[in-house]
Amino acid sequence: MIPKLLTRRRFLRRLFHSLIGITLLPLAACVPPVKKLLPHPLLASMTSRGEAAAPVRFLRQLVTKDPAVSRYIAWQSDMDTPMDVELIEAGHVKGSLHPAGRRTLSDGGETNRLYEVLLTDLERDASYRYRIRSGVNAWSDWHEIRPVAHTSSASALSGAPPSDLSASAGSAVLSAVEGDTAHTGAFTALIFPDSQCDGDYTVVHDITSLARKNHPEASLAIFMGDQVDNGESPSHWRGWNEAVSPLIADLPAAVLMGNHETYALRWQMRVPHAHLAYFPLPANGTSLEGYFSSFDCGCCHFILLNTQQEELEATGLVPSLTETQLAWLEDDIAQSTAPWNIVLMHKDIVEYDYPDVHDTETGDISPTGRLFMPHFDRLRIDLVFTAHQHSYRRLGHLKDFARDETGPYYIDTGNCGNCYYDVPFNDRLEIARLPQPERGNYLTLEAARERLTIRCYLADGSPADACDLYKNG
């Protein structure tokens, strides 16, 4: 399997450089169908008492600008019918109903009905439960909305909605919570690297389920892009959503865009309609909503960058991606008051396939690295998580494209799907790797004001690597 995938990847990349805008991979014109669909507990649990039940699929929570006070709830259904989110705060009997907005996504030859609700004015430190209601007597299972860490600085934020969704209507009959607990901003996040699969996403279900079981304290899930192998394939999105929904129905997720989200069924570049529709990001205030964004969680300010310059900008699909994004980044960092500024971006900063052998000092830095790293140096970014290589590589502190303890800390997060590449080692930049050959991993980020601890676990849950970053020493 590895030689086949390696050939495909390099073939695609070579073609891309020479045939931008033209069909890239005619030999791989068809995306393999999902081999096995996982049973979805929420779908199975819908009950009907005299009315037709409206199936709820792929229930998910997404981060907002300030997930401590707001949460974006989305799902899909085969039926076109009014639905609500019923929300009840822990310890209370009465709740509130929040009518869902409805829209459709026609993509990849299928039409999906998307439902969405923005929950605002959540009480910090409060726990809630919620379920999806259709009609009078049809309900989904209950799920939880956990409190997300915050700091006093984060309290100035208002919980801005995702870019394409205004605040949901509905009566708010929540009872007030007494007081606001002093908070350190500490929290744990789960980080999942590339999850693209050959069509069977069982491995993604297994690794996300294991992470949830082993780290029940986690309050945030981060997905590093390339969720699916082909961004236009409905069967791949079904596979990924069925695999991950059991996790992110209960945890807010930040979902990055990868290059595979921009691939059409015939492997041409395209606007990633499905990704943009499924995972709206907090508004960034630019003309390119949905492509990059940021949010606060406890002591961390997370910056989600878009690294699809080759796929979206060079092809003319999103002409001003770099210019708009970099201008926004300056502004965003200037407004951040969090102790830690953490970048999440899909493509890595090392050029593994085609290093410039004539440049012995920086010839192994990728175009993505050359574009962004000088800005990270100048803006004093603390930590940069990347993906894309499907191989875990811890790079450490880098500045001016070289090892420097004053520079941002870089980690390529690895792989939690079933596509593996033969990635060579880079002894100049890498300080830790996983045992070869790799067969899946995930990470945790334990964040506190004074220290970040990043741990890497293998697909069986065994610890494989760890590092600490300290503030002020």
Ligand SMILES: [Fe+2]
């Ligand atoms: Fe990937």
Ligand SMILES: [Fe+2]
């Ligand atoms: Fe990628």
